[in-house]
Amino acid sequence: MENDTNITWHEHRVTREERERLHGHRGCVIWFTGLSGSGKSTLANVVDHMLAARGIKSAVLDGDNVRHGLNAAPGMLKESHGEAFADRFGLGFSAIDREENIRRIGAVAQLFCEAGTIALTAFISPYRIDRDRVRATMREGDFIEVFVDTPLEVCEQRDPKGLYKKARAGQIRHFTGIDDPYEAPSAPELTLRAGEHTPEALAGEVIDDLVKRGILPESD
Ligand SMILES: Nc1ncnc2c1ncn2[C@@H]1O[C@H](COP(=O)(O)OS(=O)(=O)O)[C@@H](OP(=O)(O)O)[C@H]1O
Protein backbone atom coordinates (compact mmCIF):
# COMPACT_ATOMS: atom_id res chain seq x y z
CA MET A 1 0.00 0.00 0.00
CA GLU A 2 1.32 3.51 -0.91
CA ASN A 3 1.65 5.72 2.17
CA ASP A 4 3.35 8.69 0.60
CA THR A 5 0.26 10.89 0.16
CA ASN A 6 -0.68 10.96 3.87
CA ILE A 7 1.03 14.29 4.41
CA THR A 8 -0.78 17.29 5.85
CA TRP A 9 0.04 20.98 5.21
CA HIS A 10 0.62 22.94 8.45
CA GLU A 11 -0.21 26.62 8.63
CA HIS A 12 2.55 28.70 10.26
CA ARG A 13 1.98 30.58 13.54
CA VAL A 14 3.56 33.71 12.10
CA THR A 15 1.79 34.49 8.85
CA ARG A 16 3.47 35.81 5.72
CA GLU A 17 1.54 39.07 6.08
CA GLU A 18 2.87 39.58 9.62
CA ARG A 19 6.43 38.95 8.47
CA GLU A 20 6.02 41.35 5.54
CA ARG A 21 4.68 44.01 7.90
CA LEU A 22 7.71 43.48 10.17
CA HIS A 23 10.14 43.60 7.22
CA GLY A 24 8.51 46.66 5.62
CA HIS A 25 8.43 45.06 2.17
CA ARG A 26 6.85 42.13 0.34
CA GLY A 27 8.44 38.75 -0.36
CA CYS A 28 8.85 37.56 -3.95
CA VAL A 29 11.02 35.46 -6.25
CA ILE A 30 13.15 37.21 -8.83
CA TRP A 31 13.94 34.49 -11.34
CA PHE A 32 16.93 35.39 -13.54
CA THR A 33 17.15 33.15 -16.61
CA GLY A 34 19.68 33.23 -19.44
CA LEU A 35 22.64 31.52 -21.05
CA SER A 36 25.77 30.54 -19.15
CA GLY A 37 27.87 33.71 -18.95
CA SER A 38 24.92 36.02 -19.59
CA GLY A 39 25.41 37.75 -16.23
CA LYS A 40 22.78 36.12 -13.98
CA SER A 41 25.00 35.59 -10.91
CA THR A 42 26.62 39.00 -11.21
CA LEU A 43 23.24 40.70 -11.44
CA ALA A 44 21.65 38.69 -8.63
CA ASN A 45 24.58 39.65 -6.39
CA VAL A 46 24.52 43.35 -7.29
CA VAL A 47 20.75 43.49 -6.69
CA ASP A 48 21.23 41.61 -3.40
CA HIS A 49 23.87 44.14 -2.36
CA MET A 50 21.63 47.10 -3.26
CA LEU A 51 18.74 45.55 -1.33
CA ALA A 52 20.92 44.88 1.73
CA ALA A 53 22.03 48.54 1.66
CA ARG A 54 18.35 49.50 1.96
CA GLY A 55 17.73 47.05 4.82
CA ILE A 56 15.68 44.70 2.62
CA LYS A 57 15.74 40.97 3.42
CA SER A 58 16.99 38.97 0.44
CA ALA A 59 18.93 35.81 -0.43
CA VAL A 60 20.73 34.58 -3.55
CA LEU A 61 20.30 31.02 -4.85
CA ASP A 62 22.93 30.50 -7.51
CA GLY A 63 23.19 27.57 -9.96
CA ASP A 64 26.88 26.88 -9.53
CA ASN A 65 26.62 27.05 -5.70
CA VAL A 66 23.41 25.06 -5.31
CA ARG A 67 24.90 22.36 -7.53
CA HIS A 68 27.61 21.93 -4.87
CA GLY A 69 25.06 21.12 -2.14
CA LEU A 70 21.31 20.59 -2.41
CA ASN A 71 21.47 19.65 -6.09
CA ALA A 72 24.94 18.10 -6.25
CA ALA A 73 26.00 16.20 -9.35
CA PRO A 74 26.23 12.37 -9.15
CA GLY A 75 30.03 12.54 -9.28
CA MET A 76 30.09 14.75 -6.19
CA LEU A 77 27.89 12.41 -4.13
CA LYS A 78 29.52 9.12 -5.04
CA GLU A 79 32.33 9.19 -2.51
CA SER A 80 30.24 10.25 0.49
CA HIS A 81 26.96 8.41 -0.29
CA GLY A 82 27.82 5.57 -2.65
CA GLU A 83 27.04 4.95 -6.29
CA ALA A 84 23.37 3.90 -6.05
CA PHE A 85 22.42 6.98 -4.02
CA ALA A 86 24.46 9.30 -6.26
CA ASP A 87 22.83 7.90 -9.41
CA ARG A 88 19.36 8.26 -7.94
CA PHE A 89 19.56 11.72 -6.34
CA GLY A 90 22.48 13.51 -8.04
CA LEU A 91 21.61 15.96 -10.81
CA GLY A 92 23.48 16.48 -14.07
CA PHE A 93 22.47 18.36 -17.21
CA SER A 94 20.04 16.04 -19.03
CA ALA A 95 16.60 17.59 -19.65
CA ILE A 96 15.05 15.60 -16.79
CA ASP A 97 17.86 16.48 -14.35
CA ARG A 98 17.52 20.17 -15.24
CA GLU A 99 13.75 19.81 -14.69
CA GLU A 100 14.31 18.42 -11.19
CA ASN A 101 16.99 21.05 -10.47
CA ILE A 102 14.49 23.81 -11.27
CA ARG A 103 11.63 22.11 -9.39
CA ARG A 104 13.70 21.90 -6.19
CA ILE A 105 14.98 25.48 -6.51
CA GLY A 106 11.46 26.69 -7.21
CA ALA A 107 10.30 25.05 -3.98
CA VAL A 108 13.17 26.54 -1.96
CA ALA A 109 12.65 30.00 -3.47
CA GLN A 110 8.96 29.77 -2.59
CA LEU A 111 9.83 29.08 1.06
CA PHE A 112 11.94 32.26 1.14
CA CYS A 113 9.10 34.19 -0.48
CA GLU A 114 6.54 32.90 2.02
CA ALA A 115 8.94 33.99 4.81
CA GLY A 116 8.67 37.56 3.46
CA THR A 117 12.12 37.50 1.85
CA ILE A 118 13.19 38.36 -1.69
CA ALA A 119 14.74 35.26 -3.28
CA LEU A 120 17.08 35.98 -6.18
CA THR A 121 17.64 32.85 -8.27
CA ALA A 122 20.35 32.56 -10.93
CA PHE A 123 19.85 29.37 -12.95
CA ILE A 124 20.03 28.90 -16.70
CA SER A 125 16.60 27.22 -16.45
CA PRO A 126 16.55 26.65 -20.21
CA TYR A 127 13.09 25.10 -20.53
CA ARG A 128 10.00 27.33 -20.60
CA ILE A 129 7.79 24.59 -19.19
CA ASP A 130 10.02 24.20 -16.08
CA ARG A 131 9.96 27.96 -15.37
CA ASP A 132 6.20 28.13 -16.01
CA ARG A 133 5.64 25.25 -13.58
CA VAL A 134 7.45 27.19 -10.84
CA ARG A 135 5.35 30.25 -11.68
CA ALA A 136 2.18 28.14 -11.45
CA THR A 137 2.99 27.02 -7.89
CA MET A 138 3.19 30.63 -6.70
CA ARG A 139 0.66 33.34 -5.90
CA GLU A 140 -0.08 35.87 -8.66
CA GLY A 141 2.64 38.55 -8.67
CA ASP A 142 5.15 36.56 -6.59
CA PHE A 143 7.19 35.23 -9.54
CA ILE A 144 9.13 37.87 -11.41
CA GLU A 145 10.86 36.37 -14.42
CA VAL A 146 13.86 38.39 -15.57
CA PHE A 147 15.32 37.45 -18.94
CA VAL A 148 19.05 38.18 -18.92
CA ASP A 149 19.18 38.65 -22.66
CA THR A 150 22.84 38.46 -23.65
CA PRO A 151 23.62 37.17 -27.16
CA LEU A 152 25.37 33.80 -27.37
CA GLU A 153 28.34 35.46 -29.14
CA VAL A 154 28.88 37.79 -26.15
CA CYS A 155 28.57 34.94 -23.61
CA GLU A 156 30.97 32.86 -25.63
CA GLN A 157 33.47 35.70 -25.85
CA ARG A 158 33.28 36.20 -22.04
CA ASP A 159 33.60 32.46 -21.33
CA PRO A 160 34.92 33.05 -17.76
CA LYS A 161 35.14 29.32 -16.97
CA GLY A 162 36.33 28.17 -20.40
CA LEU A 163 33.21 26.00 -20.73
CA TYR A 164 32.15 27.24 -24.19
CA LYS A 165 35.62 26.44 -25.48
CA LYS A 166 35.34 22.92 -24.07
CA ALA A 167 31.79 22.53 -25.46
CA ARG A 168 32.95 23.65 -28.95
CA ALA A 169 35.79 21.14 -28.70
CA GLY A 170 33.28 18.39 -27.84
CA GLN A 171 34.72 17.91 -24.33
CA ILE A 172 31.39 18.86 -22.67
CA ARG A 173 28.17 17.53 -24.18
CA HIS A 174 24.65 19.00 -23.84
CA PHE A 175 26.01 22.49 -23.23
CA THR A 176 23.23 25.11 -23.34
CA GLY A 177 23.35 27.21 -26.50
CA ILE A 178 25.84 24.90 -28.21
CA ASP A 179 24.31 21.43 -28.44
CA ASP A 180 21.42 21.88 -25.98
CA PRO A 181 18.44 24.25 -26.24
CA TYR A 182 17.69 27.54 -24.50
CA GLU A 183 14.05 28.62 -24.70
CA ALA A 184 13.75 32.38 -24.14
CA PRO A 185 10.76 33.48 -22.00
CA SER A 186 7.71 34.46 -24.05
CA ALA A 187 6.34 37.01 -21.55
CA PRO A 188 8.95 37.82 -18.89
CA GLU A 189 8.20 40.56 -16.35
CA LEU A 190 11.49 42.18 -17.34
CA THR A 191 14.04 41.79 -20.16
CA LEU A 192 17.54 43.13 -19.61
CA ARG A 193 19.87 43.79 -22.54
CA ALA A 194 22.73 42.55 -20.42
CA GLY A 195 25.40 42.68 -23.11
CA GLU A 196 25.05 46.47 -23.44
CA HIS A 197 24.91 47.88 -19.89
CA THR A 198 26.85 47.66 -16.65
CA PRO A 199 25.61 45.27 -13.93
CA GLU A 200 24.91 48.31 -11.71
CA ALA A 201 22.70 49.97 -14.34
CA LEU A 202 20.85 46.69 -14.92
CA ALA A 203 20.40 46.11 -11.19
CA GLY A 204 18.96 49.63 -10.95
CA GLU A 205 16.33 48.61 -13.53
CA VAL A 206 15.39 45.61 -11.37
CA ILE A 207 15.06 47.74 -8.23
CA ASP A 208 12.90 50.32 -10.06
CA ASP A 209 10.67 47.50 -11.29
CA LEU A 210 10.24 46.16 -7.73
CA VAL A 211 9.18 49.60 -6.53
CA LYS A 212 6.76 49.91 -9.46
CA ARG A 213 5.20 46.57 -8.51
CA GLY A 214 4.76 47.62 -4.88
CA ILE A 215 7.17 44.96 -3.58
CA LEU A 216 9.59 47.57 -2.25
CA PRO A 217 8.58 50.88 -0.69
CA GLU A 218 9.65 54.09 -2.45
CA SER A 219 13.12 55.01 -1.15
CA ASP A 220 13.24 57.96 1.29
N1 LIG B 1 26.08 21.11 -19.98
C1 LIG B 1 26.02 22.26 -19.34
N2 LIG B 1 25.12 23.21 -19.74
C2 LIG B 1 25.06 24.37 -19.07
N3 LIG B 1 25.81 24.69 -17.99
C3 LIG B 1 26.70 23.77 -17.55
C4 LIG B 1 26.85 22.53 -18.20
N4 LIG B 1 27.81 21.82 -17.55
C5 LIG B 1 28.25 22.58 -16.54
N5 LIG B 1 27.58 23.77 -16.54
C6 LIG B 1 27.79 24.78 -15.47
O1 LIG B 1 26.62 24.70 -14.65
C7 LIG B 1 26.01 25.97 -14.51
C8 LIG B 1 24.50 25.90 -14.84
O2 LIG B 1 23.81 25.28 -13.80
P1 LIG B 1 22.25 25.55 -13.66
O3 LIG B 1 21.83 24.82 -12.45
O4 LIG B 1 22.00 27.01 -13.71
O5 LIG B 1 21.66 24.87 -14.98
S1 LIG B 1 20.15 24.49 -15.32
O6 LIG B 1 19.29 25.61 -14.87
O7 LIG B 1 19.82 23.25 -14.62
O8 LIG B 1 20.10 24.31 -16.79
C9 LIG B 1 26.66 26.90 -15.50
O9 LIG B 1 26.89 28.06 -14.74
P2 LIG B 1 26.54 29.54 -15.24
O10 LIG B 1 27.64 29.84 -16.18
O11 LIG B 1 26.63 30.33 -13.96
O12 LIG B 1 25.18 29.61 -15.83
C10 LIG B 1 27.93 26.20 -15.93
O13 LIG B 1 29.02 26.72 -15.20
Ligand SMILES: Nc1ncnc2c1ncn2[C@@H]1O[C@H](COP(=O)(O)OP(=O)(O)O)[C@@H](O)[C@H]1O
Ligand atom coordinates in the same frame (compact mmCIF):
# COMPACT_ATOMS: atom_id res chain seq x y z
N1 LIG C 1 26.59 43.58 -17.53
C1 LIG C 1 27.79 43.04 -17.74
N2 LIG C 1 28.67 43.64 -18.60
C2 LIG C 1 29.89 43.09 -18.83
N3 LIG C 1 30.33 41.95 -18.26
C3 LIG C 1 29.50 41.31 -17.41
C4 LIG C 1 28.19 41.82 -17.11
N4 LIG C 1 27.60 40.97 -16.25
C5 LIG C 1 28.47 39.97 -16.01
N5 LIG C 1 29.63 40.18 -16.70
C6 LIG C 1 30.81 39.29 -16.72
O1 LIG C 1 30.42 38.15 -17.51
C7 LIG C 1 30.91 36.96 -16.94
C8 LIG C 1 29.74 36.01 -16.64
O2 LIG C 1 28.93 36.57 -15.64
P1 LIG C 1 28.12 35.64 -14.62
O3 LIG C 1 27.38 36.57 -13.74
O4 LIG C 1 29.01 34.64 -13.99
O5 LIG C 1 27.11 34.93 -15.62
P2 LIG C 1 26.14 33.68 -15.40
O6 LIG C 1 25.83 33.59 -13.93
O7 LIG C 1 24.92 33.98 -16.22
O8 LIG C 1 26.91 32.48 -15.91
C9 LIG C 1 31.71 37.36 -15.69
O9 LIG C 1 33.07 37.42 -16.05
C10 LIG C 1 31.16 38.74 -15.36
O10 LIG C 1 32.14 39.54 -14.73
